[in-house]
Amino acid sequence: MFSKGKLRVRKLDEKDNVLLAKWLSDPAVLEFYEGRDNPFDLSKVNEVFYSSEDEDVKCIVEFEGNEIGYIQFYQIDGETKKEYGYGNENVYGTDQFIGERGYWGRSIGTLLVSSMIExxxxxxxxxxxVMDPQTRNIRAVQCYEKCGLRKVKLLPQRELHEGEYQDCWLMEYRIGL
Incomplete structure (x- = not known):
């Protein structure tokens, strides 16, 4: 897919299911991605991430040759564009996490998001x-703001997370601004 400096993003392979199961059973990762009440085992990873009808482009993030996280991107559909207040623009969304906690706090997320925007x-x-982080996910919101995204709309009770609906921010990056 692409590389930038020590960062490489490549398409998900079948063998990556073990990595995803490891990361998505870690309560620290699940705090903001999927929920601590929703851990993934290998079977669930295979069901959710390797579905053929899913149009998301799923990728593994590597840094300095080590597999450290996950990112997916997708074209926003017409219904969601209308909900967000967009017209005929070509709009993409992403979701991502750094699964290896030893790589947190090193600005790799900022490098990942800015590189994906490019x-x-x-x-x-x-x-x-566009991205829609939970409002309480301060670290992610700050990372996205460093990358030039801005909060444009509050999405009340957008995401069911750990048994409660959480507010999210619609954040956007406009190309050319």
């Missing part, structure tokens, strides 16, 4: 990139 603008001709 990739989507150049290769997919995206006009906008």
């Amino acid at each position: 990739y989507l603008a150049a290769d997919k001709k995206a006009d906008l990139i």
